Amino acid sequence: xxxxxxxxxxxxxxxxxxxxxxxxxxxxxxxxxxxxxxxxxxxxxxxxxxxxxxxxxxxxxxxxxxxxxxxxxxxxxxxxxxxxxxxxxxxxxxxxxxxxxxxxxxxxxxxxxxxxxxxxxxxxxxxxxxxxxxxxxxxxxxxxxxxxxxxxxxxxxxxxxxxxxxxxxxxxxxxxxxxxxxxxxxxxxxxxxxxxxxxxxxxxxxxxxxxxxxxxxxxxxxxxxxxxxxxxxxxxxxxxxxxxxxxxxxxxxxxxx
Numbered sequence: 001x002x003x004x005x006x007x008x009x010x011x012x013x014x015x016x017x018x019x020x021x022x023x024x025x026x027x028x029x030x031x032x033x034x035x036x037x038x039x040x041x042x043x044x045x046x047x048x049x050x051x052x053x054x055x056x057x058x059x060x061x062x063x064x065x066x067x068x069x070x071x072x073x074x075x076x077x078x079x080x081x082x083x084x085x086x087x088x089x090x091x092x093x094x095x096x097x098x099x100x101x102x103x104x105x106x107x108x109x110x111x112x113x114x115x116x117x118x119x120x121x122x123x124x125x126x127x128x129x130x131x132x133x134x135x136x137x138x139x140x141x142x143x144x145x146x147x148x149x150x151x152x153x154x155x156x157x158x159x160x161x162x163x164x165x166x167x168x169x170x171x172x173x174x175x176x177x178x179x180x181x182x183x184x185x186x187x188x189x190x191x192x193x194x195x196x197x198x199x200x201x202x203x204x205x206x207x208x209x210x211x212x213x214x215x216x217x218x219x220x221x222x223x224x225x226x227x228x229x230x231x232x233x234x235x236x237x238x239x240x241x242x243x244x245x246x247x248x249x250x251x252x253x254x255x256x257x
Contacts, residue, residue, distance in 0.1 A: 007080035007112045011100050013093040013119015014038075016126050017203035019045040026117045034083035037076060041091030041228060043203070054083065069099060073106040080112050093121040097147050097172055121145075123170045126201030126230045130208060131240035134168045140236050142167040148174020148181070148231070155180050163188045168234035175227045178217065185213045185233065194237035194247060199229040210243050 010029045015021035030036065030049035038047065040059025047055055058067045058075060067075065080086045094100030094116060104114050123145040127134060134143040144162040148155060148171045155177045162169045163185045174181060175197075185193060191214040199207040209219040213233065219225075238247035 007084055007086070008115070009076050009080050009086045009088055009103075009107045009112055010115045010117060011088045011090060011094040011103060012117040013098075013121075014042045014046055014089050014091050015120040016092055016122035016129075016201055017041070017043060017206075019043040021120050021125060021202060022046055023117060023119065026119065029087055029115075029117050030089070032085060033087040034085045035079045036087045036089055037072070037079065038089040039091050042089050046089065050087070053087070054079075069102070073103060076103065076107055077110050077112065080107070090119070091122070093119040096121045096123060096145065122201055122230060123172060126198050127170065127196070127232050129202050129206075130196065130198060131242040132196065132232055133236055133239070134170065134232075134234075136236050136239055139239060140166065140168045140234055143170060143234075144168070145170045145172065146174075147172055148177045159184055163190060166235075168232065168236050171231040171233070173227070174231050175220075175225075175229050178220065178231070181231065181233075182213055182217060190233075193233055194235060196232045196237045196243065197225050197229050198232070199225050199227075201230055210237065210246055 012026045012029050027049050033050045033053045035054040035056065036047065036050050037056045037058045056075065058072045076086060076088055088103060090098045092098060100116065107114050124134060135141065144167050146156050146158045146162060146169065150156050159181060171181065191212065193213050195213055195216045196208060196210045197216065197220060207223060207225060209223040209225050211219040237243060
């Protein structure tokens, strides 16, 4: 394998989990790559689009990481100089809680050309796959996408603000903070707000649990839901054609009680 005359790193968003949800441009970038550095949440099937490329796993997950972010940055630069055309394959979209900007800044500081191929963010695609529209006329005029765990490992303060709004709230990387999230929404008397948790969204091993803020902790325990999962909080959840019957049953039980 020969290196290109000029090193280049392309950040490619792999999408939310289903390998068919990568973009055509992302597939083309993989096909042209000499080396691919891929994350833990990336579907391995996507590596088949780069049959001749060297594959380097640099994944990070809660409780386990093969490389620190600094090491990943250094590897991208190293392999770009060594192989020329490098692809950094990241789950979802590189610029939605994917540290894409940090990686671009580091790579470009070495004079290396960069390109970004956006991916379909799990924040929107995973709810959509369950028929949950993040906005709906007369129901929700906006939505928040919040990280559940900030760089200092604490829950984002934005959750407090979001809980006071009528917007749909989508929380990524928030399963370890679910108790805190529930407590915040209850503080603002949002216990009856529909809530869905979708684990491994759009993938073959997808699992979902639905309820309300008041019941979601019990649902998680009952269905044994865990990370990686997306938390969706808002009235739009009960408007999903797939989930509507569940909430209609809750209303009927409440009225007959």
